[in-house]
Amino acid sequence: MYGMAHRALRQMMLDRLGPSVWAKVERETGTGPADLISLCVYDDxxxxxxxxxxxxxxxxxxxEALRVFGRYWVRFAELSSFGPIMDFTGQDLVTFINNLDRMHRSVVLAMPDARVPSFTLIDETRERLLVRYRSDRTGLETFVIGLLEGLMDRLNETGTVELVDRPGTAIDFAIHLDRS
Amino acid sequence: MKPVVTIRESQLEALFRAYIKVDAALVVRGLGPFYHNRDTAVIPGAQIAELFSLRHDRDDEHAPPLDVAIPAMANTPERFELFCKRKNIRLAGIVFSTEDGGYLLALNIVPEDFIIEGQGLHISDFSQIDASVPALTLIGMQRALLAEARQAAIDLANAQSEALELLDRTQRLGRYIVHDLANYLSIIRLNVANLARSGGSAEAGRAAIEAATRHVGDLVLSLERLTGHRDVEAAPLPVDQTIRSNLAFLAAALPADFSLDFIGSAAQAAVRVGRTELITMLTNVIVHARGAMPDGGSITISTYRSDRGPTDEADMPGEDWIVIKVIHDGPGIDEEAVRLMLDPQVLARPDGADFPLRSVRTWARSIGGDARITALPETGTDICIYLPISRDTDEAEPLSAPMPGIARQRTARTLRVLVVEDEVHALDAVVEILRMDGYSATPACNAAEAVEALANGDFDILLTDVVMPERSGVELAHEVEARHPRIGIILMSGYLPDESLLQPHWSMLRKPLDLSLLSHALSAAHAKLADSATA
Structure with a gap:
């Protein structure tokens, strides 16, 4: 993954547990400043x-940590230099999800080693969005749930996210919105 | 004019996000989604000329008014540009006449410049095929990446500054520790002297020495934490539970065309390692497997308990191991690859990458275990990681701990051990413990003394410290093995030496010495000698 993910994780740990705990994490994993460069690609x-x-x-x-990190990631990205690109992607949940793949295509042009996932809004009602997720990475379901929760936070929505189906290699997530 | 195609409303919206339909009087009758939720006053019923002017109006007073320009440009290939009077918005496209006598202004947004910030534009404002989107995003990405690069440079400079500060603090702390150690040392010496005198109180002296050594132990722990030398806080970790709860996470290291399964049969067996260490080790194994399986496949991790160790020589009645076995069904690696992978003289693969499995073995050995890799050409690879099961929960440490004895296997003759250690008190202690347990132990204070002892007598085992003045234990071991190939080598050190300098069949013990691991290493060496004598 790109070092930006490592920087986001570091910031989350600094926010939650402070610098001494992050120093332990770095020591335990043999991590140093050279592993935290946003533009460098590191092995997963x-x-x-x-x-x-x-x-x-x-x-x-x-x-659970992945889910928390997914939610934090959205907040981190919007406050980072990438914030304007997130604004550009959309100002409401439906628009944002519909435009994610277009945004990711441009990300890949700028960062050729990025392995970006695909999100497709396959069904939409006022209170429920069904999102199909595809990725060549596996095991990140809870991270995606955190991402969608983070997007709700960002776009002033409340609700819950659940994994509802695994059609083929894709995974479907339902976003239940509190819009009563 | 016969229409070439008929276009639906939804297609019109997709192609021209900012289209406007006007009637013959140039009153707005329909509009694209671009104007939704945007304060442009472009609404049905509005007069187009009140909302827009021709783009070049700003610079050219002679530009024709819209009620002239629109009919004139209808159905021509000429580019038509509009400038919004209310907002800083520029639109461009072409004009069609419609069957009802009105006009379709087929327009798209034209970014004022290619910087995202401040324009209030979103991807949805552009048609699916509009090249402005990748242009805007790419420039946005470039600006973001430059900002990130700038931040990374600042962070690295700060890290360097912090490192220097840390070095300074560490040196200061080191001086405090030296001071404290010197104090405790003087207490120990004083009380040893008192004990040597007949008039001294043996109990008081013993208590003082015990207290001083406890404090020294605390200082050593502080130093170990300070240097990150080892995870002194690692508690026994249940292996099955840990792997199971991290399985999805481990699978994240694999592409979609891999499957990862876990069969845990070790029940509650625990090992004294950090959770991070264990998961990092397994990740390394999986990353290796991934590299060996270009077409994907399945990887299975299984665990079980065993009373047989990683090598036949190491089998110890009563010893208990947990074995983590990783098998995969890829094309596998051949024996030569395994040999290269484990040969400490080979520093890296020809492509420059390190061998992940070698680091797995180094890690396993550092905690008293080992790793065994078996090539199964064309059918896969079998990797077994042996870790000693922690029995801490069964063994409560007594308040006044007696020196644990070494559980030595009884054999036909006494094992002759040459002990080399430059710290004379540590040397005396190890020699005494070995002798109490029936070994024939000979002390040597340095490599030169060891070589001399070997010239004057026969030994079965060389047990040597690594860090010594003049000649290191590793150098000594190489020299001794060259001259006495049948001798068993056991190294002991507070630090893990460079793996590439070690022979794979040597044993490595970490200081402070764990006597059960020393027992294990000596017994293994003994068993090996017995086997070779039989053969």
Whole structure:
């Protein structure tokens, strides 16, 4: 993954548990400043080790830590230099999800090693959005749930997200919106 | 004019997000989604000339008014540009006449410049085929990446500054620790001297020495934490539970055309390692497997308990191991690849990458275990990681701990051990413990003394410290093995030496010495000698 993910995780850990715990995570995983450069691509195993170590310090299972991190990631991205691109992608949940793949295509042009997922809005009602997720990475379901929760936070929506189906290699998530 | 195509409303919206339909009087009758929720006053019923002017109106007073320009440009290929009077918005497209005598202004937004910030534009404002989107996003990405690069440079500079500060603090702390150690040392010496005198109180002296050594132990722990030398806080970790709860996460290291399964049969067996260490190790194994399986496949992790160790020589009655077995059904690696992978003289693969499995083995050995890799050409690879099961929960440490004995296997003759250690008190202690347990132990204070002892007598085992002045234990081990190939080598050190300098069949013990691991290593060496004598 790109180093930006590592920077986001570091910031989340700094926010939650402070610098001494993050220093432990770095020590446990052999991580240093050279592993935190946004524009560098690192092996996924590095990211996995960092998240696993962070989960242990947070007192969470890895899946729960992934979900928390997914939610945090959206907040981190919007406050970072990439904030204007997120604004450009959309100002409401439906528009944002519909435009995510277009935005990701441009990301890949600028960052050729990025392995971006695909999100398709396959059904929409006032209170429920059905989103189909495809990725060549596996095991990140809870991270995606966190991402969608983070998007709701960002776009002033409240609700819940659940994994509802696994058609083929895709995964379907339902976003239940509190719009009564 | 006969229409070439008929276009539906939805297609019109998709192609021309900012289209406007006007009637013959140039009153707005329909409009594209671009104007929704945007304060442009472009609404049905509005007069187009009140909302827009021709783009070049700003610079050219002689530009024709819209009620002239629109009919004139209808059905021509000429580019038609409009400038919004109310907002800083520029639109461009072409004009069609419609059957009802009106006009279709087929327009799209034209960014004022290619910077996202401040324009209030969104991807949805552009048609699916509009090249402005990748242009805007790419420039936005470039600006973001430059900002990130700038931040990374600042972070690295700060990290360097912090490192220097940390070095300074560490040096200061080191001086405090030296000071404290010197104090405790003087307490120990004083009380040893008192004990040596007949008039001294043996109990008071013993208590003082015990207290001083406890404090020294605390200082060592502080130093270990300070240097990150080892995870002194690692509690016994249930292996099955840990792998199971991290399985989805481990699978995240694999592309979609892989499957990862886990069969845990080790029940509650625990090992004394950090959770991060264990998961990082497994990740390394999986990353290796992924590299060996270009067409994908299945990887299975299984665990079980075993009373047989990683090598036949290491089998110890009563010893208990947890074995983590990783098998995959890829094309596998051949024996030569395994040999290269484990040969410490080979620093890296020809493509420059490190060997992940070698680091797995190094890690396993550092905690008293080992790793065994078996090539199964064309059918896969079998990787077994042996870790000693922690029995801490069964063994409560007594308040006044007696020195644990070494559970030595009884054999026909006494094992002759040459102990090399430059710290004379540590040397005395190890020699005494070995002798109490029936070994024949000979002390040597340095490599030169060891070589001399070997010239004057026969030994079965060389047990040597690594960090010594003049000649290191590793250098000594190489020299001794060259001259006495049958001798068993056991190294002991507070630090893990460079793996590439070690022979794979040597044993490595970490200081402070764990006597059960020393027992294990000596027994293994003993068993090996017995086997070779039988053969």
């Amino acid at each position: 195993s590095k990211t996995i080790a960092l998240i696993s170590a962070s989960a242990a310090h947070l007192g969470m299972e890895v899946d």
